[in-house]
Amino acid sequence: MSYDSSSDDDKPLAKQNGHVSSPKISKAADRAMENSVSKARPRPPNVSIRNGPVIDDPMDIDSTPNGAPKRKSRSSTGQQAVSYKDNSDSEDGAPLAKRQKKGTNSESDSDDEPIAKRNRGKLPPSIKETGDSTDDDKPLGTKLAQTKANIEKAAAKEARAIRANAKKPTPKKAIKDESDDEPLAKTKKRQSNGVASAKKTNGVKKEESDSDVPIAKKAKKAAPAAKAKAAPAAKGKAAPAKKAKFEKEDTKENSEEDEEEYRWWDAPKKEDDSIKWTTLEHNGVLFPPEYEPLPKNVKLIYDETPVDLHVEAEEVATFFGSMLHSTQNVENPVFQKNFFRDFTDIIKKTGGAKDQKGNKVEIKEFAKLDFTKIFEHYKALSEAKKARPAAEKKAEKAVKDKFEAPYMFCKWDGRKEKVGNFRVEPPGLFRGRGEHPKTGTVKKRVLPEQVTINIGKDAKVPPPPAGHKWKAVQHDNKATWLAMWQENVNGNYKYVMLAANSTVKGQADFKKFEKARELKKHIDRIRADYTKELKSEVMAERQRATAMYLIDKFALRAGNEKDTDNEAETVGCCSLKYEHVTLREPNTVIFDFLGKDSIRFHNEFTVERQVFKNLKMFKKPPKVDGDDIFDRLTTSQLNKHLSSYMAGLTAKVFRTYNASYTMSKLLQQLDPTKVLSVAEKIKLYNDCNREVAVLCNHKRTVGTSHEQQMEKLGDRIKGLRYQQWRTKMMMLDIDPKLKKKKGAEYFELDSTLDQEWILQHQQFLVEETRTKIQKKFEKDNEKRQADGEKPLPDKELKERLKVATELEAKFKKENKSKKVEAEGKGPTVEKFLAAVDKLNERIRTLELQSADREGNKEVALGTSKINYIDPRLTVAFAARFEVPIEKFFSKTLRDKFNWAIQSVGDDSTWQF
Structure with missing residues (x-):
């Protein structure tokens, strides 16, 4: 295989550094890769190895990054069953998914044994036991691969059926059904199940999503929503036993709300969806209080000498001193280095440090700093605050709530909407997620001069704090944010948005899931096309097809190109480097890189042999560490290609589609006629949710408090x-x-x-x-x-x-x-x-809860349920199995997904 270095004109922008693959793939190069096929037996493709056995295979074509020894593989048991209720007590140090499961006849009563195994009765069946066959003699990897294959086969069949129905002429009877005489409940039910018409797809118009608008990462807990009108119940379906009580409680809780809830899901669609609001009024943002200097007897100590600092430098010292209890941060060398750099810079700018006699003190070594006195001061303040009488705490909270009340709501097109993050983040030390290179950097105080206000033209502009002014005031009715500023650590823009239960956020969620539902019509053609292009002679097409395979099968994020050298070295599929991928014959791919939020993604997958061969080709010498794997592909190119199948389709839609569609199919396998307790029904749901999280690769680190x-x-x-x-x-x-x-x-x-x-x-x-x-x-x-x-x-x-x-x-x-x-x-x-x-x-x-917690310790159920599984599936399950919806959604989530609860109602037949 040759590499072209004569011209960069045909290479993707921002990927012209390092070794680049040739634009064409010769038949000789293809045959060379084919001849390197290992004699080892391929493992079932399209599953994560961490969820099943790994067979040792010495036929590795790569060494791990920097010449480090390869990760030790696990030996296969060959007889593992898919079950999350039974975990080994002999491998406490290993992650749950890596532990071998014992036989059901084990009678160990050790206190170290998971509680789920010490129960005296059999737990409810896992989702695997509710399917057609348990196939206990098959390895876990084979079962997961079969599950995915069956679901994908069903998806292809359904896609063909949807397109076929769309081509059929609308019968006269159907036209009559759409008249005004049709009962509302019937119309809703037909639309919610995706009945297509000439102008609509899945019951909604094709509209551009505003999901690419940046939002603030931390949304505050939503306030209780106003009570909605009860949705019409489907015929022949009884409401859940506790639903009436739940609605009654909500009515009491929300009795203070004077305004009737805006049922936007029932309202006619806007002609111009780019216009987000007509009128907008709000009171701006709430800045944190000013810094209160330390008492004179509390000093930072350097080399056993108490030192005096300028108030700005002293404030930065308190950032570190007040968090000595957070050892994972303050003992992190990177955190210490970044803090000390910023701290000493501020000391120099503010006149330096001095001892009690006024002599200058040179602060040169972090190790000589002693923050103990500062930590003890803030700890004493915290304990005194906690020890206050309840009446005093209540009075203080009432004062605080009254002070914050003007900022909590805005007027959006005349409606009262809850504002999410109206508080400006206080200054402090940046912590970041994972191994962030900027952890410990000082987050500077945000001033009004940095804040841009977005508000209606005829609305009163909120006054800035005394002695200050806003950076700018604009009237952009195509934006959904109320205020914005740029933070100093990463240069990111922070936005004040509406709360999770607001109309805007609800519509964005609705569009996201409807976009994923629309993908149902095209998924078979997309998969067929990229499978065919896995063998394309054009390098760009083969790389694109391989990337689409990884994104679709393993829920990898597409990844964005980095604009500056100061950003964290996080990558996604399209921006993978040579060192991030290790290949093990015959078809195992090992990924090791920093993903979103600098969280390490370290996982092994078995893939189709052609995909393995392609990755091997993309890594062929002279490529070395630092070179791109997909050197002829960018995220924007990939998304442009996907939009040719469906308007607005991007790589991230696959994550939502795969999670929701998989959950839908798994829930359909459950039998609602079985006599089960509420706890057992909840566990059945969680088993399905857990399997979605595993198949979609939603992993989390085991919490320190789990044991x-x-x-x-x-x-x-x-x-x-x-x-x-x-x-x-x-x-x-x-x-x-x-x-x-x-x-x-x-x-x-x-x-x-x-x-x-x-x-x-x-x-x-x-x-x-x-x-x-x-x-x-x-x-x-x-x-x-x-x-x-x-x-x-x-x-x-x-x-x-x-x-x-x-x-x-x-x-x-x-x-x-x-x-x-x-x-x-x-x-x-x-x-x-x-x-x-x-x-x-x-x-x-409690035993069911124990089994659930033990099974969930490495799987992020919340990630799937909140962000990727259509909430209407959960509402329909609750109606079908007569389980109160509050068992699945907290009050905050019920507010966030109120549109799903109200639009589905008691219709247990709703499907994704």
């Missing part, structure tokens, strides 16, 4: 088992003959509860009772003080605390006699039997 949370959950389950045993013993206290009737085994202590744990738990219960009594006593006194009454005497507290003392004595007596006296008013065996059943249900629910 601690699991341990607490395990103790809660043990506590319930102990309570259950005590209840059974009370039954024997009433009727000793029950031991013979029910059998001695029924009354035995659970094997997971040893005597040492019981003693610790009893002490915990005593201390918990004592703490509750003390808190209740303090709360009662605070209330009495607020009402102008005298506080309760200390002897009242002592009297109340006798309950804890009596409980402690009761436990000692039980431990000695091995008997438990019946408690409660009018104790009967029937009452205790009912209590045992309730405890069983609570234990079962």
Whole structure:
């Protein structure tokens, strides 16, 4: 294979540095790659290796970057089943997906074992068990590959059917159905299921999306939305059991809202979608408070000498000193280096540091800085703030809310809309995500002179803080932001946008998912075309096809070209470098690079042999580290090609489509007629969500608190088992003959509860009772003080605390006699039997939660559910299985996806 270096004219812009592939691929070069085919057996393509076994294969064509040894591969078990409820207890240090699963007959009761395996009953089936076949004798990789293949086959069939229906002439009866006489519920149901017409696709006009408009990354929690009108229920479908109660609560919660909710999803579509608003009024942004200097006795210490700093330099010192508890940041060498550079620059600009006698102190070494006094000062302030009486906290919050109220809402086309991030970020130290090269850099205070206001022409411009002025005021009704400024660390623009539950954000989400639904009509042609072009003789076409394969199959982000050298070295598919891709024969590709937000993407995939051969060709010498893999492709070129299939189609639409379509198919496999508890139904949904996250590669790092949370959950389950045993013993206290009737085994202590744990738990219960009594006593006194009454005497507290003392004595007596006296008013065996059943249900629910948490620790379910899975699928599932929607969406998400909840209503038949 030859490389052309004579001309750069036909090479993509910004990719003309380094070694570039030749524009054409000769048959000889193709044959050379074909002859290098490994004799090793190819693994199932299109799956992530981290979700299944990896077979050692010495036939590697690459070494890892910088000559480092290759990552050790895992040996195949060959018999792994797809299940997220069962995890090994012998590989605690390994990620969940890498652990080998034990047989179902394992009887280990070790405390280190995941709680999900210590349950006494079988957990609800995972999504794999609800399908057509479990195929337990097949490896995990094969199963996932088959799942994806089946879904893609169904997608191709559906796409052909949609196009065929679109070509058919509209029958007269259908025209009559679209008349004004048609019931609204029927019209909605037909449109929501994607019935096409001559002017619409999937029920909506083809419109350009505004999804490319930059938005601020941190949206504040949305305020409760105004109560919406109830959507018409579909015939023959009963509302979920708790839905009426939920709606009633919402009505009470939102009773303060005077305005009727704007149901934009029912409103006619605008002719000119580029115009976002006609009138816009708001009160600008809220700046953080000014810096309060440290007390004179609190100083930064350098080389054991307290130093005086200018107020600006002192403020920067407090940025670092106040966060000494965040060791992952302050102990990071990059964080320290960037902070010290900016800190010393500010010291020099503000007159330097001086000792107590006024002598100049040269601050040259970070290691000699001591921030302890500053940290202790802010820690004391924080503890004092927490220790304040509840009444004082409540009063302060009321003052704060009143002060912020004018900024929380705006008038958008005459409607009251919630503003999301109206607060300007305070100055501090930039932390970044992942291994960001600028972590520790000082974020400077944003001044009004940096802020541009966007507002209606006839609206009153909000006044800037006294002594300041705005950078500019504009009236751009094609923009959805209210204010913007440029931050100093990365040079990014920050935007003040409407809240997540606003009309604008809801419409953007709706368009995003409708765009993905529209892709259903074209997905088979797109996949067929790029599969064909994987063997194209034109290098640009082959690179484009390979990139599309990776984006479609593995949810890789397309990646954008970097404009400056100061940006983090983050890449996506189109901007991959030579060192980011390692190839292992016969068809394994290892990616290792910094992705979005500087989070490391380190994963292995098995791919089609042709894709492997192409990547091998794109990496062929003389390419070296720093050279582009896709040197004849840019993101803009890729998106331009995709738009030829469908207006507005970009690479990121594939992530939404694959997640939503996969979720839709998995949910269709579930049987709503099975008798299951609410907790079991939720787990079924989560199993589907988890599989989508795995297939779409939505991975997350295991949280540092995960093991601690699991341990607490395990103790809660043990506590319930102990309570259950005590209840059974009370039954024997009433009727000793029950031991013979029910059998001695029924009354035995659970094997997971040893005597040492019981003693610790009893002490915990005593201390918990004592703490509750003390808190209740303090709360009662605070209330009495607020009402102008005298506080309760200390002897009242002592009297109340006798309950804890009596409980402690009761436990000692039980431990000695091995008997438990019946408690409660009018104790009967029937009452205790009912209590045992309730405890069983609570234990079962916690075990399901435990299995879910353990299965989710490496999978980002929230990423899939919030950003990529159409929320209407979740609403339809809730209606179909009669589960309250609040079990899946928090109050904030219910506000965000109110359009989905209201438009689908109780229509359990809605499909993506």
